[in-house]
Structures are given as structure tokens and as C-alpha cells.
Amino acid sequence: MGNATPPFEMEGLDHLVIRCVDLDAMTHFYCDLLGCTIDRHNKEVDLLQLRAGRQLIDLITVDGVLGRKGGAAPGVEGRNLDHFAIRIDRFDDEALHAYIAENNIEIVEEGPRYGADGTGPSVYLRDPEGNVVELKGPPDPA
Amino acid sequence: MSVKAPFTMQGLDHVVIRCTDLAAMKRFYCDVLGGTIQEEDAEIGLYQVRVGDHIIDLMPVDEPSGRKGGPAPGKDGHNMDHFAIQVEPYDDDAIREYLSGHDVKLGSTIIRGGAEGEGPGIHIKDPEGNTVELKGPPDPAYN
Numbered sequence: 001m002g003n004a005t006p007p008f009e010m011e012g013l014d015h016l017v018i019r020c021v022d023l024d025a026m027t028h029f030y031c032d033l034l035g036c037t038i039d040r041h042n043k044e045v046d047l048l049q050l051r052a053g054r055q056l057i058d059l060i061t062v063d064g065v066l067g068r069k070g071g072a073a074p075g076v077e078g079r080n081l082d083h084f085a086i087r088i089d090r091f092d093d094e095a096l097h098a099y100i101a102e103n104n105i106e107i108v109e110e111g112p113r114y115g116a117d118g119t120g121p122s123v124y125l126r127d128p129e130g131n132v133v134e135l136k137g138p139p140d141p142a
Numbered sequence: 143m144s145v146k147a148p149f150t151m152q153g154l155d156h157v158v159i160r161c162t163d164l165a166a167m168k169r170f171y172c173d174v175l176g177g178t179i180q181e182e183d184a185e186i187g188l189y190q191v192r193v194g195d196h197i198i199d200l201m202p203v204d205e206p207s208g209r210k211g212g213p214a215p216g217k218d219g220h221n222m223d224h225f226a227i228q229v230e231p232y233d234d235d236a237i238r239e240y241l242s243g244h245d246v247k248l249g250s251t252i253i254r255g256g257a258e259g260e261g262p263g264i265h266i267k268d269p270e271g272n273t274v275e276l277k278g279p280p281d282p283a284y285n
Contacts, residue, residue, distance in 0.1 A: 005176070007237060008176075008233075008237060008276070009176065010228070010229055011195065011229065011230055012194035012227070012228055013194075013195075013226065013228070014256045014258075015154075015226045015257055016225040016226070017222065017223040018222060019220060019222070033147065034147060035146075035147045039255070042254075047254075051257075053150070053151040053154075054152065054153035054154075055154040057154075066223065070218050071217075071218025071219045072218065073219065074221035075219060078211070078212050080215035080222055080270075081157060081221050081222035082201050083158050084156065084158065084222075085156045085158075086151050086152075086153070086154060086155060087154070088149035089151075092148050098148075099148050114181065116195060116197045117155075129221075
């Protein structure tokens with residue numbers, strides 16, 4: 001058994017890396033529809049880093065330098081990441097639904113959910129490759 | 143289509159990992175890495191571990207929520223290659239020594255861009271083969 005306590009403290013998430021097949025479709029979804037911006041594109045290792053507020057969502061293609069190391073493309077089931085959540089600054093239910101419908105994005109489920117800073121409204125969307133992305137609004141005092 | 147989204151993204155909130163051995167995963171994320179259990183909902187099968195500002199949710203594949211996603215993830219073919227947790231302070235030697243003492247599988251230290259700039263990060267494996275990067279603060283030498 002090693003030391004009882006770690007020589008560091010965890011401050012929070014920094015980024016997550018999604019393995020994907022169609023980089024253009026994924027970039028369109030995360031940037032054009034959800035509002036990410038391209039932070040950097042490391043072409044040496046085929047890593048596209050998208051800024052999502054204070055953190056990053058990284059995309060690697062399964063046939064790229066990094067992606068190849070992880071084997072086949074993810075299947076429809078048996079995924080290691082069930083979903084991930086992005087905190088959004090405001091949750092205008094009507095505007096959000098209009099926007100989602102207009103852009104033909106699939107809603108998986110919705111409702112009040114518990115998040116890192118309390119319970120608030122959430123809508124779960126499916127990205128072009130089947131990953132579920134939760135858009136989480138501010139905590140609701142109600 | 144598109145027009146402008148009626149919201150602005152502020153950052154990540156949580157990631158939800160499908161797992162098989164909940165006890166081993168809790169030991170790793172809490173006892174070894176220092177997370178704390180925030181909330182446990184056995185009815186839906188969701189166990190929330192607080193890591194600083196955010197949450198890592200553990201979702202056993204044989205409980206109600208986890209079952210919806212089919213079988214347990216395999217060794218590869220993951221949809222999430224890895225995720226990174228910001229740690230402070232970042233002392234590569236001390237981290238390696240500490241984690242070795244807990245039989246954690248250690249990978250290489252890689253200098254790559256994180257959310258706050260270029261800095262070192264050590265890649266490790268959780269008990270179920272997910273890659274977790276412990277990311278240090280940006281290093282002025284690389285920025």
C-alpha cells in the first residue's frame with residue numbers, strides 16, 4: 001500500500017477526447033450548431049481541439065495517428081462514455097427547442113437533472129456519431 | 143440552417159463512465175485520486191464522484207441506466223479515447239511514486255495542449271481500462 005493521500009488535488013475536468021469517424025460532420029455539430037471554436041489543430045497527431053467555454057472537447061479520427069491506437073470505431077452499444085454534459089449559460093426552453101428542431105438535432109431525453117453545481121434543466125442531444133451530449137442549464141432554485 | 147445558438151457554453155459539467163466493478167472504480171477515483179462521493183442513486187444506478195469543480199459519474203452496466211447502453215465496453219473501440227483532470231500541484235516524480243504504490247498502470251508523460259495551455263500530463267489507466275490524464279498547470283516553457 002502506498003501513501004494515504006495523493007500529492008495533488010483535483011481541480012476539475014480539463015478535456016475529453018472523442019473518437020470519431022467523420023470529422024467534418026462532428027466539427028459542424030460541435031462548432032456550427034453548439035458554438036465551439038477551434039482552439040488548435042495538431043495535424044502531427046490528428047487531434048482537433050475544440051473550445052467549449054473553459055474546457056476542451058477534442059476530436060480524433062479512428063484512422064488518425066492517435067485514433068488508430070484505440071482500435072475499431074465505437075459501436076452503437078458497449079460504449080465507455082455513456083454521455084457527457086456541457087454547462088450552458090442560460091436555458092430558454094422555447095428558444096432552445098426551436099433551435100434544436102430547426103437544425104434537425106435528435107433529442108434523446110430532457111428534464112431537470114443533477115449537475116456539478118446543483119439541479120437544473122437539461123436536454124440530451126445525439127451528436128452525428130451517436131454520442132449523447134447533455135446541455136445543462138444553470139441550477140434552478142425551484 | 144443553424145442561426146445562432148440561444149446559449150453560450152461555459153464548460154464541461156460532468157462525464158458519465160459505464161463500468162462493471164463499481165467498488166473498484168470508486169476505490170480508484172475516490173481513495174486513490176482523491177474524489178469524494180457526492181450522491182449515490184441506486185434506483186437509477188448512478189454514482190457521482192466530485193472532482194474539484196466537476197463530476198465523474200459512474201454508471202454500472204448491470205443497473206437500470208447502464209443497461210440501456212448495452213454490454214460493457216470492450217478493451218478498445220471506445221467512444222471516449224480519454225479524459226483529463228486538472229491536478230495541482232504537478233510533480234511528475236511524486237505522482238508516479240504515489241500511483242505506483244497503489245498499483246496503478248502508468249503511461250507516458252506527454253506535453254500537449256490542455257484547456258489552459260501547453261503543459262505536462264501523465265496518462266494512467268483506471269481499473270477498467272479507461273485512460274485518464276492527470277494534467278498539470280500550463281508550463282511557461284511551452285507557451
